[in-house]
Amino acid sequence: MTTNPSVKHEHEFPIRVLVAKPGLDGHDRGAKVIARALRDAGMEVIYTGLRQTPEMIVNASIQEDVQCIGLSILSGAHNAIVPRLMTLLKERGADDILVVLGGTIPAQDIDFLKQQGVAAIFGPGTPLETTVEFIRANVKPRGVPA
C-alpha cells in the first residue's frame, strides 16, 4: 500500500481521457490499443469511435470532463484538423485540456502542430508506457480547486 500522495490522489480522481478518431480515417487499431493500455493504467477512457469532427470531439471532451484528448490521425489530414480543434477548445474555455497526437505525422509538420498547442506527438513504435507516463505527468490534476 503506497503512501505516495500523488498516486493516492490519482486513485481517488482517475485521469479521464478521450481517445478520438477525427476526419475520414478508419484505421483504429492503434487508438483502440492505446485506449485499453490507458485503462489498464487506471485511467478512465472514452473512445469516440470513427469519423468525428472537431466539434464533436470538443463537445464530447467538455461533456465528459476529460483532462486529456488523444487524437489518432493516419490520413494526413492533421494540418487541417488540429488547428480547428485547438481553436474550438480555446473558444469554449477548455484549452487546459492536454492534447496529444498519434498516427502518421511527417517530421516537417511537428513544429507547426506543437505551435498549435499539441503537447506531444507519439509516432509509430512509441512504447505504451511512454504515452501513459506523459499523460500522467502533464494533465491538470482533478479535484484541485480552480
Next chain:
Amino acid sequence: MSRSTTEDVPKSPAPAAEPVRNISAAEQQWIDTTLTPALAKSPERPIGADTGTNRNPDGTARFTTISGVPVERLYTPADLPADWDQHIDKYLGQPGQAPYTRGIHATGYRGKLWTMRQFSGFATPEETNQRYKYLLQQGGSGLSVAFDLPTLMGYDSDHANSEGEVGKCGVAIDSLEDMEILFSGIDLEKTTVSMTINSPASVLWAMYLVVAEQQGADWKKISGTLQNDILKEYIAQKEYIYPPAPSMRLVIDTFEFGSLFTPRFNPISISGYHIREAGSTALQELAFTIYDGVEYVEWALRRGLDVDDFAPRLSFFFNSHNDFFEEIAKFRASRKIWYRLMTDRFHAKQARSQLMRFHTQTAGVSLTAQQPMNNIARVAIQALAAVLGGTQSLHTDSYDEALALPTEEAARIALRTQQILAYESGVAQTVDPLGGSYFVENLTLKMEQGAFQYFDKLDAMGGMVRAIEQGFPQKELAESSYQYARAVEAKEKIIVGVNDFVVEETPQEILYIGESVRESQTEKLKRLRARRSQADVTRTLSALRQAAAREPQAEKGKISDANTMPYILDCVRAYATVGEICEALRDVYGTYEESSWT
C-alpha cells in the same frame, strides 16, 4: 461514442487438442542420446525477453509464431497424420488439380510468373497517371489504383468532410473526367487494372468501364479486379457507407453484371489483408476472409444466381506478414479450404469454380518508421513467402511505408524486389518447393483445421453479417492486437530498430502532399458542373434511386431490372460525381454506424 464493454461476446473457438505424436524408434534414440545431453549442456533460450509468452509453465523457453502458435523444435514424419502416405492425394495432391494445396496451375510459375501489381495512387489523376506509366515502363505487369479517403468514402473533393484529406492517401477521383485522365495513354484492353475501392466500388467500376468504352475496348476482353469487399470494411478497414444488407445487394449486383458483360473481370477481391493489418492472427485472417467468401456466395445464391456463373471470378487478397513459414502454410491451406467449400458446401460443378486465386500484399503494418531501409529486407522475406505460397499476383510495399506514400525511388525498389525474386533467386522454377516439408505440411493442416472450427462457430452465429452485428470478428481483432502490443512492449517480440537495435535518426525525404490537390480538384468540379447537363444528372440520379429501392430478381442470362449497375453507368456518362451518386444511394439506404469494441 462508447465505453469499453464487458458484453459477453462469443469467444474464439478452442484449438483442437494436439494429436499424440507416434515417434519412430530413430527419433526416440535421437532424443535420448543427442538431444537430451545437448539441452543439459545448453538449454534453449527464448528469442526475445525471457518472460510471458516466451516461457512455458515449466520454465523452459517457448517459441511461437507471430500469431502465438507454438513452434516445435523439430518436425518429423510423426507430425503428419498417420495415413499421410496412404492418402497423400487427398491431403496434398498435385498442382493444378484437387485439392489444389500445391497450387492451381500444373506448371506453377514456369508457365507464367505472378503479376507484379504495385498498388499506387496519390494527389491528382495527372500525377498518378505519370506514376502508372513509370511503373509499367519499369516492368510492372499490371496496375492497381489507390484512391484517396474522400473517394473511398463517397465524397467529392470539395465536400466539407474532405478538408485536409484530398489526394493524401491515394488519388482523388471525383468524376468520369478524372478517370479519363487517370488512364490517359493506357490501353485498357492490354493492361489489367485492380481498383481498391469498396463502398463506392460500383461507381468507380462504372467510370472505368466507360473509359474503356471510350477507348474502344471490348468489355468482354478487359481484365482486372474490383476490391468491392464490404464485409471486411465492417470487420477491419471501416470504410463503410451504407448498412450491411444494401451493401451486400450492391456487391451482388456487380457479380450479376460481371457474369453477363465482363467475363474476364473479377468483381470482387475478398480480402484478408486489412483484417490482418487491423491486428488479427494468421488463422483469423484466413478464416474470416474465406468465410466472407462463403457469405458472398450465399447471398448470390439467394439472389438466384447459379454458383458456376459467378464463382470462377471470385478472387481473394491476403497479407504476407513476417512469420515466414506460417504465411506459406496459410496460403497453401487457403486453396484446399476453398476447394472443399466450393465442392462440399456449394456443389460447384466447374473446376474453375473451385480455384482459390489470390493477390498478396506484404504487410504494411510490419514496416517501421525507424531505420526505414530495414524494411527492404522485411519486404523481401514477406514477398518470398508469398511466392513460395503460390500467389497469383503480388504487391511489395515501399520502404517508406510507415512514413508516407512512396517516393518514386522507393516504389522502384519495391518493384525491383519482385524482379530479383523472379529472375535471380530460382524459386519460381519449381512448383510448391516446400511441399512435403514436415513443418510446412503440419502447419498447413493445422491452419485448415483451425479455419473449419471458426466456420462452425460463424455458422452457429448465423453467418458473417450476424457475427459482425454481434461484434465477434471485431472483438477478436482488438484482442489479438492488444496481446501483440503487450508482447512488443515487454520485448517478448522484438521489432528491430524499434524496441531493440535502436539508433539516433534524422528525418528523411518523403513524398509530401499539401492542400493544393483539394484546390485544383475543386476548381475542376466547378467547371465540370458548369458544362454538363444538370437535367441529365438529375434524371439519371433519380432513376438510380428508384432502381436501388427495388428488390432485384435474377433471371438466367438476363440482367435484373433493378440491378444498379446500368443505372450507375448512366449517371457516370452524364458526369454525375462520385459524391452525387453516393449521396443518391445514401438517400435510399441510409448510413451505417458501428458500435465500438475496444
